[in-house]
Amino acid sequence: MPGGGFVRLPGGSVVVALTLPRPSGEGGNVRVLVHAANRARALTRLRNLGMRAVYLRGNAHPPTPDEVTAVLHHPDGLLWRGAPDRAQELWHPIRALLGT
Numbered sequence: 001m002p003g004g005g006f007v008r009l010p011g012g013s014v015v016v017a018l019t020l021p022r023p024s025g026e027g028g029n030v031r032v033l034v035h036a037a038n039r040a041r042a043l044t045r046l047r048n049l050g051m052r053a054v055y056l057r058g059n060a061h062p063p064t065p066d067e068v069t070a071v072l073h074h075p076d077g078l079l080w081r082g083a084p085d086r087a088q089e090l091w092h093p094i095r096a097l098l099g100t
Contacts, residue, residue: 005062006039015071016042016056017063019083023051023098028082030097033067035077045078049098 004018016034023030036042039056046054063071070091071079078094 003058003061004056005059006042006056007062007068009068013037014039014042015063015068017061017067018046018054018056019061020051020054029084030080031067031083032094032097033063033071033079033091035071049078049094 004016006014006016008014014036016036016039018032018034019029020032021030022028032046034042034045036045043054043056071077074091074093076093079091080094080097081089081091
């Protein structure tokens with residue numbers, strides 16, 4: 001179920017959540033969270049990491065309050081975990097997904 005959405009925070013920044021195919025091609029999807037100044041910058045951050053075909057169409061699956069809290073408390077502002085949500089799985093830094 002690829003999709004995503006965003007939520008604008010009181011300070012003007014946004015948290016974007018996207019469900020994407022796993023970049024390694026191992027099958028399955030991942031839920032990626034990005035905190036940025038705006039939606040365009042959030043997508044640019046992902047594209048700069050090698051996720052070239054990343055687009056946000058609509059707002060069907062915005063981040064949950066728990067997802068927003070997780071990404072705001074991470075120093076990089078970029079997290080992922082397997083999708084669909086696995087409550088027992090912790091959030092991982094993006095470099096763990098990309099192998100960098």
